[in-house]
Every structure is written in C-alpha cells, then in structure tokens.
Amino acid sequence: MSLYDPERRRNDPAARVGMALLRMAQAVKKLSLAEAEEQGLTPVQAQTLLFIRHTKPFLASVGRLAAELGTTHATAIGVVDGLIRRGLVAKEPSPSDRRVTLLRLTPQGEAVCRNLDGWGQTLAEALGRLDSDDLMSLERHLGALVWSLREAGALQVSEPCRGCVHFRENAAPGTPEPHRCVLIDRYLSEADARLACPDFTPAALVGRDSPANPR
Incomplete structure (x- = not known):
C-alpha cells in the first residue's frame, strides 16, 4: 500500500512519518521555487550556485555536482552551461586531472549567491519553534535516516571536514595547510577545512571516533 493510503498510515508509524517527510518535501519545493525566482533562477540553478560556493574548489566538479543534484552528468552540464551563458559560472580543467572539469563562480555569480x-x-524558522531537546532528537534521527539513504545511493551529502572519519586535524601544525584528508591524501588550509566535501563520512556512524576529536 502507498504512503498516501490513510489505512496504512493509521496502522503504521513509519508510514505516518514517511508521509510527514513527503509533505515537508512538497513545502520545501514550493519555498525553494519562490526563493529562486526572486533571483531569476530555477531551484536547480540556485542549488548549483550554492554547491559551487560552499564546496572545496578542487572538488567542485561537474560530476560531483550531478551527484549533489541527483541527476545525470548530461543534465548537470546543461544546468552549468545555462549559468555560464548568464555570466554566473566559469569552468576550467582540474590542474591535477585535466579530464575533470572544475566549476567556479564569477564575480557576478558571487553577487547572486x-x-x-x-x-x-523559512524552514529553519519553523524548526526553531521546537524546544532544544526535541530539535536535538529530531536532528539525531533525521541524520541517521539521511545517512541510510546515502548508503543506499539515493543522495549525496556534503559537509565540512570536522567530524569526518578521514580528517586529521593539525597533522602539520604551524604550516599554511595544517590539516590532512587521508582519503584524498591532501593537506588542507583552515579555509579548505571549513568548506563542504562530497566525500564526508561521519565518524560516529562508522563505529569509531573522529581522529580530530578522540575520547
């Protein structure tokens, strides 16, 4: 039976929660459309600009954008090309692998962002009406659901480095790039560490503590 079936929801708590999430998704879609249209953008164009702005520059590739949007590589290229024509985005080959195309914002794109x-x-304000204990509980349970969906290949999740199982904080203290990511074997500046990474893997969900925050 579908989640839309009231009888299923009456007898199945998971179905009721699932329906609540679907309704929230509908609300988010409506809000995103309105917010993007204020800037003359579609929601996917706005999401693309925000992805580029908040992702580590050496990871802001077309392929990773496609995963972030949950779409095909060809569709992501179409979105990027539209933003390039508007003068909001530029693309260039990766210096480490010229087969990879990296994306960056133009000054006009920065202004739009x-x-x-x-x-x-609006969604944050609605969540802010919950008391702190309920909000923390919701964060914990939704976080587990999000990572379960990520493991199933249903979505990509990007977050800054701290709390990631691959992050080593102050691996090279006193240098311009004191931190290190062991996944990509690269040292990171503090600014890099604060930007999102599509390969973020929370240490707490892989059964170990973060190397940056040992017990």
Whole structure:
C-alpha cells in the first residue's frame, strides 16, 4: 500500500512519518521555487550556485555536482552551461586531472549567491519553534535516516571536514595547510577545512571516533 493510503498510515508509524517527510518535501519545493525566482533562477540553478560556493574548489566538479543534484552528468552540464551563458559560472580543467572539469563562480555569480544567503530560512524558522531537546532528537534521527539513504545511493551529502572519519586535524601544525584528508591524501588550509566535501563520512556512524576529536 502507498504512503498516501490513510489505512496504512493509521496502522503504521513509519508510514505516518514517511508521509510527514513527503509533505515537508512538497513545502520545501514550493519555498525553494519562490526563493529562486526572486533571483531569476530555477531551484536547480540556485542549488548549483550554492554547491559551487560552499564546496572545496578542487572538488567542485561537474560530476560531483550531478551527484549533489541527483541527476545525470548530461543534465548537470546543461544546468552549468545555462549559468555560464548568464555570466554566473566559469569552468576550467582540474590542474591535477585535466579530464575533470572544475566549476567556479564569477564575480557576478558571487553577487547572486550573496542574495541567496536566506535560502531555506523559512524552514529553519519553523524548526526553531521546537524546544532544544526535541530539535536535538529530531536532528539525531533525521541524520541517521539521511545517512541510510546515502548508503543506499539515493543522495549525496556534503559537509565540512570536522567530524569526518578521514580528517586529521593539525597533522602539520604551524604550516599554511595544517590539516590532512587521508582519503584524498591532501593537506588542507583552515579555509579548505571549513568548506563542504562530497566525500564526508561521519565518524560516529562508522563505529569509531573522529581522529580530530578522540575520547
């Protein structure tokens, strides 16, 4: 039976929660459309600009964008090409692998992104009405659900480095790039560590503590 079937929801707590999430997704879609249209963008164009702005520059590739959007490589290229024509995005080959195309914002794209700083604020305000204990509980349970969906290949999740199983904080203290990612075998500046990475894997969900935050 479908989640839309009231009889199933009456007898199945998981179905009721699933339906609540679907309704939230509908609300988020509506809000995202309105917020993007204020800047003359589609929601996927706005998401693309925000992906480029908040992702480590050497990881902001077309392929990773496609995974972030949950779409095909060809569709992601179409979105990027539209933003290039508007002068918001530029692309260039990766210096480490010229088969990989990296994306960056133009000054005009940066300006548009600043106008998107309120993206998702309506949802954040709604969640802010929960008391702190309920909000922390919701964060914990939704986080587990998100990572379960990620493991199933249903979505990509990007986060900054701290808390990732691959992150080594202050591996080279006193240098311009003091941190290290063992997954890509690369040293990182503090600015890099604060930007999102599509390969983020939370240490808490792989049964071990983060090397950056040992017990």
